[in-house]
Amino acid sequence: MNRERSFKIAIYCFLFIIILNFILPRMMRGNPIAYLTGMDEASLSVAQYEYYEKALHLDKNIFIQFLYYLKSLVDGTLGYSFKKQSYVAPLVLSRLRVTLLLVLPSAILAAILGLVLGLRGAYNKNKYLERTLTPIMVVLNAIPLFLLSLLLIMTLSFSYKLFPYSGLGTGFLDRVYHLVLPVLAITLALLPSRYLLVRNMGCERAKSKSVLYASQRGLRATTIRYSYILPEIISAYITNVGLSIGSGIAGSVIVEKIFSINGMGSLLNEAIFTLDYPLLQGILFITTLAMLIAVGLTNIFSFLIDPRERRRNA
Amino acid sequence: MKKLLLFILFINLISVSASPVKESAENVIHVGTTALIEKAEYGEYNYDMLSSAVSELPLIYKDSVGVYHPLVASFSSTDPAIWSFTIQEGMTWSDGVKVTARDILYTLIYEDENGSANLVDQRDSKGNVTKSKYVAYELSDDEMTITLTLRNANVRELSNMTSFRIVPEHLYSDGEITLSDKRTTCGPYVLSKFDKAALIIEFTPNIYYPEKGELDKVCYHLFSNEDTMYMALLNGDIAFTAIYNSGVSSAYLDILAQSESLSIISEEYENVPLALSFNVQKISSKELRNAISYALDYEELSKYIGGVNAKVANRGFVPSSTVGYVETPKLTRDLAKADELMKMAGYEKLNGYYTKDNKILELTLTYRLDKSIQYSGAELIKNQLEEFGIKVKLDGLDSASYNAKTSNKFSDNNISFELALFGYTANGMGMGAGLGTIYVDKNHSVQGGCQVDDDVFKAALVKLESARNIDEYYEGAKLMQQYYQEYIPFISLYHDGISYAVSNKYSGYVVDSNFGINNVNTFLALKRN
Numbered sequence: 001m002n003r004e005r006s007f008k009i010a011i012y013c014f015l016f017i018i019i020l021n022f023i024l025p026r027m028m029r030g031n032p033i034a035y036l037t038g039m040d041e042a043s044l045s046v047a048q049y050e051y052y053e054k055a056l057h058l059d060k061n062i063f064i065q066f067l068y069y070l071k072s073l074v075d076g077t078l079g080y081s082f083k084k085q086s087y088v089a090p091l092v093l094s095r096l097r098v099t100l101l102l103v104l105p106s107a108i109l110a111a112i113l114g115l116v117l118g119l120r121g122a123y124n125k126n127k128y129l130e131r132t133l134t135p136i137m138v139v140l141n142a143i144p145l146f147l148l149s150l151l152l153i154m155t156l157s158f159s160y161k162l163f164p165y166s167g168l169g170t171g172f173l174d175r176v177y178h179l180v181l182p183v184l185a186i187t188l189a190l191l192p193s194r195y196l197l198v199r200n201m202g203c204e205r206a207k208s209k210s211v212l213y214a215s216q217r218g219l220r221a222t223t224i225r226y227s228y229i230l231p232e233i234i235s236a237y238i239t240n241v242g243l244s245i246g247s248g249i250a251g252s253v254i255v256e257k258i259f260s261i262n263g264m265g266s267l268l269n270e271a272i273f274t275l276d277y278p279l280l281q282g283i284l285f286i287t288t289l290a291m292l293i294a295v296g297l298t299n300i301f302s303f304l305i306d307p308r309e310r311r312r313n314a
Numbered sequence: 315m316k317k318l319l320l321f322i323l324f325i326n327l328i329s330v331s332a333s334p335v336k337e338s339a340e341n342v343i344h345v346g347t348t349a350l351i352e353k354a355e356y357g358e359y360n361y362d363m364l365s366s367a368v369s370e371l372p373l374i375y376k377d378s379v380g381v382y383h384p385l386v387a388s389f390s391s392t393d394p395a396i397w398s399f400t401i402q403e404g405m406t407w408s409d410g411v412k413v414t415a416r417d418i419l420y421t422l423i424y425e426d427e428n429g430s431a432n433l434v435d436q437r438d439s440k441g442n443v444t445k446s447k448y449v450a451y452e453l454s455d456d457e458m459t460i461t462l463t464l465r466n467a468n469v470r471e472l473s474n475m476t477s478f479r480i481v482p483e484h485l486y487s488d489g490e491i492t493l494s495d496k497r498t499t500c501g502p503y504v505l506s507k508f509d510k511a512a513l514i515i516e517f518t519p520n521i522y523y524p525e526k527g528e529l530d531k532v533c534y535h536l537f538s539n540e541d542t543m544y545m546a547l548l549n550g551d552i553a554f555t556a557i558y559n560s561g562v563s564s565a566y567l568d569i570l571a572q573s574e575s576l577s578i579i580s581e582e583y584e585n586v587p588l589a590l591s592f593n594v595q596k597i598s599s600k601e602l603r604n605a606i607s608y609a610l611d612y613e614e615l616s617k618y619i620g621g622v623n624a625k626v627a628n629r630g631f632v633p634s635s636t637v638g639y640v641e642t643p644k645l646t647r648d649l650a651k652a653d654e655l656m657k658m659a660g661y662e663k664l665n666g667y668y669t670k671d672n673k674i675l676e677l678t679l680t681y682r683l684d685k686s687i688q689y690s691g692a693e694l695i696k697n698q699l700e701e702f703g704i705k706v707k708l709d710g711l712d713s714a715s716y717n718a719k720t721s722n723k724f725s726d727n728n729i730s731f732e733l734a735l736f737g738y739t740a741n742g743m744g745m746g747a748g749l750g751t752i753y754v755d756k757n758h759s760v761q762g763g764c765q766v767d768d769d770v771f772k773a774a775l776v777k778l779e780s781a782r783n784i785d786e787y788y789e790g791a792k793l794m795q796q797y798y799q800e801y802i803p804f805i806s807l808y809h810d811g812i813s814y815a816v817s818n819k820y821s822g823y824v825v826d827s828n829f830g831i832n833n834v835n836t837f838l839a840l841k842r843n
Contacts (some may be wrong), residue, residue: 048726067759073458083714098511110456150541153542153545154545157549158545158548158549165542165545165546166513166535166537166542167509167511167512167513167514167535167536168511168512168513169511169512170509170511170512170514174512175511178512254539255541257538258538258541259533259542260513260536260537260538260539260542261513261536261538262510262511262513266538273683273684273712274712274713274714274715275712310403
């Protein structure tokens with residue numbers, strides 16, 4: 001698919017999410033005041049009801065309400081959480097940094113490991129390494145993240161006492177140390193799909209004549225993997241990695257809960273649990289924005305490293 | 315190979331420089347909790363409950379057999395309407411200023427400014443007035459004793475003081491209250507660190523506190539989930555778990571009991587962990603409430619939801635360890651009697667469901683989604699009542715929405731549930747006139763879930779509140795339990811004991827009626843084995 005087109009689609013999706021965010025609580029059965037404040041309609045007194053109706057601009061027509069909603073996005077407040085008694089943006093941003101500490105290293109690690117192991121598996125199909133790795137990855141792919149996290153805690157934290165299992169620690173080294181297990185858990189969750197993608201695409205390329213000639217000419221396996229197979233699959237791989245930011249954030253919801261980390265995942269958990277719709281909207285907006293940025297960066301990166309992309313867009 | 319060695323060296327380096335629980339010469343105790351704490355300051359409910367054990371001490375405490383003892387203040391009374399509290403010798407705020415009885419007075423005034431009705435009447439938005447609890451006070455000349463006169467005599471007034479924490483007048487009355495002011499306390503330990511990222515709250519000794527314990531530091535670890543916390547307890551990383559007024563969750567007790575590094579401390583006093591409450595303004599038929607009480611299967615409820623010590627409760631609601639308990643019949647399932655009562659209430663059974671005026675009886679059961687026993691209980695009750703012929707609609711809510719539907723304070727006196735599940739601690743049931751009356755009385759300023767306002771209840775309540783001695787209180791308690799038995803404002807689904815799992819690394823654990831194992835006497839008495 002044309003890169004420009006895929007980026008346009010991402011922007012359309014982003015706009016769609018913005019509109020959906022606005023429309024959903026107003027379309028759902030019941031009173032939007034209940035959804036937007038997270039409070040039970042029957043329990044609101046008349047005074048409270050009138051206060052929230054005014055504060056949420058629900059006494060105005062739908063277009064004016066939409067303009068207020070857009071204003072909250074543009075001025076960066078992202079609305080107001082009545083449950084937390086705070087604007088949504090500072091709540092989300094204070095947690096986003098922690099989540100990125102988990103998601104970015106995991107996404108990068110999974111991307112590198114998936115690429116390296118996948119290329120090895122592709123070029124050495126049916127050899128010992130590939131025959132061992134592929135079933136492991138298939139099994140790993142089937143293990144739910146919460147179970148994987150608990151298994152890691154039980155073995156590496158409790159049985160072997162190698163790593164801590166709770167919080168983020170204090171100081172740089174301590175923080176790195178505390179991040180090892182949660183990052184490992186998300187990495188292991190993301191890795192199988194990366195590995196299998198590279199392995200499967202690479203297997204096809206490994207059968208090509210260019211790879212066969214390179215092999216016949218006695219070129220090193222590493223050179224063949226990285227100079228002959230990799231350029232053929234890198235574009236599709238980068239796109240896949242870019243989109244993994246979303247699944248990484250989804251994974252962090254579970255991992256943050258298990259490893260007691262105060263990130264955006266635990267905030268999302270809280271928002272769902274307390275029916276804090278403005279906070280949910282804010283998190284959805286930030287996540288979609290992060291996805292959009294990831295898609296944009298992916299496109300730029302692909303353009304820079306893949307000459308075919310440059311030729312196509314020339 | 316070289317790369318692998320380098321990797322192992324790197325891992326070793328960070329393992330050595332940043333181990334999870336550093337062994338040091340300091341005597342540090344690690345305690346786990348799942349309480350959600352965001353500010354760690356006075357006024358944040360979860361923090362107040364946690365720090366009552368180390369820094370924000372209540373005036374007095376009640377031991378595990380129900381006897382009251384001085385903590386911040388000693389107490390005396392010659393009349394159940396008049397209570398004197400004298401600050402204990404040597405009590406000093408963590409900034410070095412002496413604690414006086416003026417701090418007690420200021421706290422009452424400060425609470426009034428925030429909605430309580432201690433010394434002044436409070437009026438809500440609908441114009442309802444809550445009369446002040448005290449009608450007079452008197453400070454001694456040395457300002458170390460305050461004498462409070464209650465509007466209504468209360469022989470059990472001390473139970474209310476086991477959760478009354480004071481604030482420093484010299485800091486609070488001086489304009490803006492800073493974070494440092496909110497963390498100035500008079501307990502044996504003072505908050506020294508709150509790390510939100512590391513999820514740690516540390517307390518170090520308050521140098522001014524007259525009594526010293528062996529511990530150099532109390533370190534609370536905030537867990538997001540129980541599983542990891544109990545694994546940490548099994549692993550020896552924490553000495554015990556601090557969950558306000560409740561022990562170890564029944565689901566984990568068996569596993570913890572098998573560990574050689576842990577001991578189980580079981581208390582005789584019992585709680586009502588799960589009760590079915592009626593909003594009698596909506597379910598006004600006494601016969602219908604009674605019918606429901608005979609339609610439930612209590613053996614099944616205590617077996618599947620309760621812990622190992624759970625047992626079937628009685629119709630008088632309160633457990634046998636409650637002050638003023640009298641024997642009432644056990645709750646039993648009797649479908650024939652329930653059917654008879656439904657007919658007396660005007661219902662007939664059509665197509666399997668009780669119907670009145672061609673309308674199938676359907677009740678909404680409100681419960682909390684964040685309490686596992688509540689959602690298990692709600693499902694079981696729904697099944698049992700529907701099997702009997704009453705339709706039940708489940709209404710699972712988060713804690714804030716639940717409170718806004720079940721408590722006078724949080725609903726602005728607009729309680730709207732029909733049936734609701736409640737969990738009652740011994741402390742909660744002992745408040746006010748005791749026997750759980752604050753949850754029944756429609757006029758209670760905070761609770762009042764059952765919305766009861768009838769004359770029979772009021773008469774029993776007056777009897778309790780006006781008791782001039784414990785014998786008179788027992789007479790009132792008997793009347794109240796007879797009322798519960800006959801009118802069924804709520805049903806205790808089972809009674810359960812409380813068990814705590816504690817590490818054998820320490821000895822000297824003390825159990826408090828209010829705060830369980832996490833209390834000041836534990837931290838002052840603990841010794842490392």
